Each structure stands twice: as structure tokens, then as C-alpha cells.
Amino acid sequence: MSSYQFYQPFSGVVRHLLIINVIMFVASLVAGSYSADGLSMLAAYIPGSANFQPYQLATHMFMHGNFMHLAFNMLSLYFFGPMVEMAWGHRRFLFYYLFCGVGAYALHMGVQWWELEQMGVDPRMYNGGMLGASGAIFGVYVAFAYLFPNQVISLLFPPVSLKAKYFVVILAGIELFSGFSGRSTGIAHFAHLGGALFGFALIMVWYRFRLR
Numbered sequence: 001m002s003s004y005q006f007y008q009p010f011s012g013v014v015r016h017l018l019i020i021n022v023i024m025f026v027a028s029l030v031a032g033s034y035s036a037d038g039l040s041m042l043a044a045y046i047p048g049s050a051n052f053q054p055y056q057l058a059t060h061m062f063m064h065g066n067f068m069h070l071a072f073n074m075l076s077l078y079f080f081g082p083m084v085e086m087a088w089g090h091r092r093f094l095f096y097y098l099f100c101g102v103g104a105y106a107l108h109m110g111v112q113w114w115e116l117e118q119m120g121v122d123p124r125m126y127n128g129g130m131l132g133a134s135g136a137i138f139g140v141y142v143a144f145a146y147l148f149p150n151q152v153i154s155l156l157f158p159p160v161s162l163k164a165k166y167f168v169v170i171l172a173g174i175e176l177f178s179g180f181s182g183r184s185t186g187i188a189h190f191a192h193l194g195g196a197l198f199g200f201a202l203i204m205v206w207y208r209f210r211l212r
Contacts, residue, residue, distance in 0.1 A: 013094045014081040018074055021133060024062045025070050039063065043129035044105050046113060051127050061101035063131035073133045080137075080144045087147050096143060096202060097136050103198025104135020108191035111179075135191040138175075139199030141168050146203050172196055 032038035044060035045051040064070040085093040108130055116123045149165035172193065179189035
């Protein structure tokens with residue numbers, strides 16, 4: 001077992017990401033009170049559709065649908081992000097976080113495009129949006145598991161403890177199964193997988209494909 005202990009300094013990039021996400025959530029609530037659309041154009045849409053804008057590749061990962069969505073993602077960032085940032089430094093951590101968020105967008109939209117075509121629907125006519133930091137957060141999970149593979153993580157639900165490297169593999173398996181199950185859960189499972197896969201790929205490049 002690793003002797004590493006969690007330490008969550010409220011500083012650096014993690015602090016700024018937390019603040020920005022909270023500000024954007026409050027702003028979306030305020031905007032929603034004046035307009036039915038609120039800040040919906042900051043969510044992510046399929047390229048070529050009427051609602052798509054290039055800036056959405058970045059803005060979607062700072063938007064959240066409700067308080068629980070925001071709280072879960074920000075708690076995850078708070079618990080796992082600081083140690084990754086301390087290991088990599090501010091700039092590399094920020095680049096990695098944003099890279100994973102864009103990767104989440106890419107895989108989600110690619111799968112959605114394919115699914116719509118299979119149903120005979122022109123993807124450019126589809127105006128459903130995606131939002132949330134979850135893809136980037138899944139990338140942070142992967143980074144944490146790579147840097148601290150034997151750190152034991154104790155979950156509240158279910159009440160189990162397991163090493164970080166197993167936690168990430170199990171989590172990815174659940175997302176993969178949920179994504180291919182065909183059930184509509186309202187959760188962008190392939191966005192989560194996209195963040196994890198793009199994050200893993202970037203780590204492999206940085207560490208020259210050395211596994212731990």
C-alpha cells in the first residue's frame with residue numbers, strides 16, 4: 001500500500017477551475033430567469049448543426065445542468081485534481097484538463113453522429129446539446145491513477161476501498177457497458193470515455209508509453 005495521503009490545497013489551476021465553474025453555473029441560473037434559453041449556446045452541439053459554434057469546444061466543459069451535476073464534478077476535481085497539478089505543474093495540468101474536455105466532446109459527437117445516421121437522421125438537423133466537466137474529470141481520474149496507482153480510494157457508495165488503478169478500470173468498464181447498453185440515461189457515457197481515452201493517450205506520449 002502507498003503511504004501517500006490526500007492533500008487538497010485550494011490553490012492553483014484547480015481553484016480557478018472550481019471558481020469559473022461555479023460562476024458559470026450561477027450565471028446560467030440568472031440568465032435562465034430572463035430567457036428560456038439561458039446560456040444554452042455555451043453547451044456543445046454537433047458540428048454543422050444550427051446551434052454549433054467553435055467556442056463550444058471549450059465552453060461546454062464549464063456548464064452544468066443542475067446543482068448535483070456541478071457538485072459531483074467539482075468535488076471530484078477538488079479531491080483528485082490538486083495532487084495531479086502538484087505532480088505536473090500548473091501549465092501541464094491545465095493543458096491536460098482542457099485536452100481531455102475536447103477529447104470528451106470529440107468521442108461523444110462522433111458516436112452521436114454515427115447513431116443518428118444509423119437511424120436515418122441527418123446529424124446536422126439534430127440540435128441536442130451536451131454540457132459538463134465530466135469528460136475532463138474522467139481524464140483527471142486517469143492521471144491520478146497513473147501517477148498514484150496504489151493509492152487506496154474509499155468510496156461512500158458503494159462503501160468499498162480499492163486502489164486507484166482498479167478504480168479507474170472499473171469506472172471505465174461501467175461507462176463502456178452503459179454506453180453500449182442502448183438505454184437512454186441522459187448521461188453522456190461516451191464523453192466520459194472520451195476524456196479518459198484522450199487523457200490516457202496523452203499520458204502515454206508524455207511518458208513514452210511506460211505503464212506503471
